[in-house]
Amino acid sequence: MNARLFRLAWIFAAVGLASGVSGGGALADEGAEAAFRAEMAGKIMTVQGPIAPEEVGITLPHEHLFIDLSLPLDAPERWALSHREYPDTEEKLALWRMKVRLDNLADIYRHIWVNEDVLIVENMKEVLREATYFKNAGGRTLVDVTTNGLGRDPERIARVSAESGLNVVMGAGWYRDAWRPEEFNARSVNSIADEIVSDIVYGVGETGVHSGIIGEIPAMTVVTAPEDSDDVKQLRAAARASRRTGAAITLHQWVGDGSQFMKMLDILEEEGADLSRVIVGHIAGDAYDKVFLLEAALKRGVTLEFDLFGVPSPLGNPTVDNRYMGEIVSKLIEKGYSSQLLLSQDVCTKIQQRAYGGKGFDFVLADVVPYLRAAGATDEDIDNMLVRNPARLLAITPTQN
Numbered sequence: 001m002n003a004r005l006f007r008l009a010w011i012f013a014a015v016g017l018a019s020g021v022s023g024g025g026a027l028a029d030e031g032a033e034a035a036f037r038a039e040m041a042g043k044i045m046t047v048q049g050p051i052a053p054e055e056v057g058i059t060l061p062h063e064h065l066f067i068d069l070s071l072p073l074d075a076p077e078r079w080a081l082s083h084r085e086y087p088d089t090e091e092k093l094a095l096w097r098m099k100v101r102l103d104n105l106a107d108i109y110r111h112i113w114v115n116e117d118v119l120i121v122e123n124m125k126e127v128l129r130e131a132t133y134f135k136n137a138g139g140r141t142l143v144d145v146t147t148n149g150l151g152r153d154p155e156r157i158a159r160v161s162a163e164s165g166l167n168v169v170m171g172a173g174w175y176r177d178a179w180r181p182e183e184f185n186a187r188s189v190n191s192i193a194d195e196i197v198s199d200i201v202y203g204v205g206e207t208g209v210h211s212g213i214i215g216e217i218p219a220m221t222v223v224t225a226p227e228d229s230d231d232v233k234q235l236r237a238a239a240r241a242s243r244r245t246g247a248a249i250t251l252h253q254w255v256g257d258g259s260q261f262m263k264m265l266d267i268l269e270e271e272g273a274d275l276s277r278v279i280v281g282h283i284a285g286d287a288y289d290k291v292f293l294l295e296a297a298l299k300r301g302v303t304l305e306f307d308l309f310g311v312p313s314p315l316g317n318p319t320v321d322n323r324y325m326g327e328i329v330s331k332l333i334e335k336g337y338s339s340q341l342l343l344s345q346d347v348c349t350k351i352q353q354r355a356y357g358g359k360g361f362d363f364v365l366a367d368v369v370p371y372l373r374a375a376g377a378t379d380e381d382i383d384n385m386l387v388r389n390p391a392r393l394l395a396i397t398p399t400q401n
């Protein structure tokens with residue numbers, strides 16, 4: 001039995017002893033959860049079992065190894081929920097069915113959300129090769145924030161980790177409404193929290209593979225949506241699951257005018273979440289002239305994640321423009337916030353992979369870091385963003401109050 005498997009067996013034994021439960025979707029069991037928090041405090045739960053923070057090294061905190069962002073043609077209502085244009089003509093259907101090739105990349109770039117092939121990443125050999133680019137650039141840990149509804153596959157993720165030699169931390173929870181089953185609507189906050197806690201404490205289903213972080217949790221609609229909406233319910237569930245497990249929360253959101261941002265944090269706080277355990281993801285170039293709003297959030301203790309580096313950038317759209325994002329990060333570093341910033345690439349489509357002409361999993365290390373250094377970031381700043389902040393956030397940290 002290798003060291004990792006030994007540690008995994010040990011944590012099962014620790015949890016099993018306290019609860020008499022041997023895993024697989026068990027619901028609330030305060031004894032088992034307390035044992036998990038005590039045994040795991042300060043450690044990081046990867047898909048191959050617990051590791052020490054010193055083993056984390058250079059980390060990408062927001063990526064997807066395998067993912068399916070497509071939508072079925074027989075469910076037009078789900079297209080409406082996701083604000084995608086349903087392919088209702090022969091021409092649009094042809095676009096939807098086109099396979100990604102080098103000679104049609106330009107078309108795909110213009111129609112990313114209405115082409116099926118580009119939205120599905122499933123080939124083990126290709127994913128392993130992509131992960132290796134990150135490893136060869138010095139990377140050691142990758143956080144796969146793929147959640148339920150997007151094709152999260154614990155066993156295949158664990159295989160990539162074992163074969164690539166990278167640590168992988170896996171997410172928990174459900175993605176946006178278009179990717180949630182209708183029954184989700186009838187679920188209570190506690191039943192959603194129970195499911196997240198179960199994935200972290202016992203592992204997903206019968207796989208024995210544990211989640212180590214909560215999210216990415218969609219929090220885009222919390223200002224306009226009613227209190228009993230699924231997004232608000234899930235945000236509350238994430239906070240409760242964080243308290244019950246000590247795992248950090250990672251959020252999918254768009255900064256908007258900033259008001260949404262604060263409402264989201266208010267809800268988490270109402271539920272007793274520790275905001276220093278919250279990662280606000282997808283901070284993008286459209287915050288360029290709203291750095292004061294980002295600072296207001298930073299002052300509340302959250303970590304801001306610039307995770308869209310290398311995403312294909314449409315002309316004239318600052319949102320995912322590397323230069324805008326790079327300048328915001330530089331400004332925040334200059335203001336002394338490097339211990340609350342994270343960098344990643346959100347690789348979630350074929351065209352973000354190197355095999356299909358994308359920037360790949362090593363773009364942050366190969367391009368963004370040199371840019372930030374040239375703009376004045378110190379070794380300590382870089383180390384904070386790539387190593388220390390991820391290690392701190394990924395370590396299971398039971399809430400004090």
Ligand SMILES: [Zn+2]
Pocket residue numbers: 216252253281282
């Ligand atoms: Zn996201």
